[in-house]
Amino acid sequence: MSRAATFGELRIDGLGRRFPNGFTALDGLDLTVQGGEFMALLGPSGCGKSTALNLLAGLLEPTSGSIWIDEQRVDTLPSEKRNFGMVFQNYALFPHLTVAENVAFGLRMRKVGKAERTARVRRALDLVQLGEQADKPPGQLSGGQQQRVAIARAIVVEPRLVLMDEPLSNLDAKLRLDMRTEIRLLHQELGLTTVYVTHDQAEALSLADRLVVMCSGVVQQIGTPAEVYDRPANAFVAAFVGYRNALPARMAGGTVEIAGLGWAFPSERAQGADGDAVAMIRPDDLLIGGPETSRPIPLTVRVCEYQGRTFAVEGRTADGTVVHAHSLEPLSPGRTVDANVQPERIQVFPSDAGSGTQEPALVASGEQS
Template identity: 60%
Template sequence: MTENRFDHLRLDQVSRRFGGRAALEALDLSIAGGEFVALLGPSGCGKSTALNCLAGLLPLSGGSIWLDDRRIDTLPPEKRGFGMVFQNYALFPHLSVRRNVGFGLRMRRVSREETRRRVDEALRMVQLQQYADRLPGQLSGGQQQRVAIARAIVLEPPLVLMDEPLSNLDAALRLEMRTEIRRLHQSLGLTTVYVTHDQEEALSLADRLVILREGVVQQVGTPEELYRGPVNAYVAGFMGYRNLLPVQTDGGQGAVRVTAPGLAVTGTAREAVAGGPAVAAIRPEDFVVTDTGDNLISVDVEVVEYHGREQAVQGRLKGGQVIRLRSVDRLAPGDAVTVAVPADKLLVFAADADALAAAEAAAGGRSASPAAAPAGAAT
């Protein structure tokens, strides 16, 4: 369906300032035609600013945007020809589904026959043919979001921009729409830039992730690269490492010894770390309840949540730090258990002030920053 192909979209040192504050700082990013890229981070990290700069809704404070060899940041939004899917759907309530989907084509003075053909095809792609004559208010939230997607793809755009399109849907609909978006991306060969704060959503949809923090890129890579190899404690917190513990280390790279009250284990430094304060990151699912082997940790169980095949457990180390784990063993509040974690699953990062503050808050049972938040949580 999409005919407006391109080889590369390139953001070259793209910056955006509001007054004296940098919302986006020197963003360099190259996106291949047909790629699905997710911009991930908490509110205020710059992801929506980057999307709005791409769309032409915000002028750049610096840098440039190129579609192959054509500079486009000097063009108004309507001249870029991108499709956009908003968080709040932005449908016309007084127009039928068919007229909503075809609105952009009519504005472009596409012939009536061609408009009908393309609208029919778009409605078929999102499986809404039978709802063509209904008003948006007569549809469910998921159906309204499908209308918004159909309105974007019917223009056969070179690029589709999606700004947290699933955040207003309930959990079941979010899962359904995730599958639908991925299916459309693959079947149409769309190039998509997708903004979200949800780690699980980004992992399931994107070919590559871009994690932003206060307008600065922290890491770019495939879902597997970021999931297995976060470069710092901030990225680790966003990629599911709910246990961020302030520790002491003897320094080095690779296998390093880390200690804290109630903790003396071996971890893996992702980069060379100096001796002294550091942050250890561990996923809840990487703990194993056992009293044999290496890297053993004593945990006093405080809270247990039933999740079907496994339990989500919150406990404390003997030194008082909060620890979170998942277990197929049936545990109960008040239990004293021993758990082990493989050394290559306990990552050690250099500790800047923000990382230490996040780790101290998490270890105390509070949440002070995205790095301390549960994976996928809004912050």
């Protein structure tokens, strides 16, 4: 298999897709992907990430913008001329063909000779550890094996870009973890350039070199996993990457005061930005029985769930705000406790600066549609 990336950069300039009914699925996407990079498009259902992937693949036509590979414009080319590999969510394997015949399909379309075709199929199946399954129909394989066949089919043509559309969403939890590792290893070993669509923030953080977080067809933040995780750009991004708690607050004079708690802390975002705000905290940063140096948030326990090493606690503050915290011991419903947080672990945003927090908070807690 080819080892090195075959281009310098993929450049997306102002790419958009507006449907005849007036709905804008993607609004002016600007993005540069370096050769050999693993880029993940992350967001809830309907955010435009799959639309962007289908525009890249040539399965949809853009209504604005352009796509370039180095100095070559590719959005004007038919999909079969772009030399991109595609891995679909539902595998899209031919049930009447064997595993090897499925993998060879793209090579046949490219009129690759039989000897070379056979050798390349064998190498691709060995890479995904399915060499012994070559003569079986896909229906005799597990879901994880079928997805590996789909990946082998995408890489066997030695594409200059691999596009993956939620490839792990149909697998169980253990298989998803295993396949995440395999996809990352293949990307590294073959020097692939990959654009990967997912709604799973843990998947995106573990796989990608950089993330593009999207909402309603608009990019909210582009950055490394560490940048997005530690420094979300707005309340939407924060909620989507796990800042599940959103407490009303106020910024004034460079400090932030969370409503009803009687304590304040300095914040860079509060410098010269007086007004209403939202203070966002990860549940694992809000500890019941935490260190004395942290600040308390009194709450009444509603639910306490065992999660192995810790307990997940849902409670309410005095003003009725729902709060999610962690505890090292079980707590009975109705008990009043202090959940403690280090102020530096709190992200603060002006109330009118984000896209809202309710929808991404639900997604981040595993309730995505």
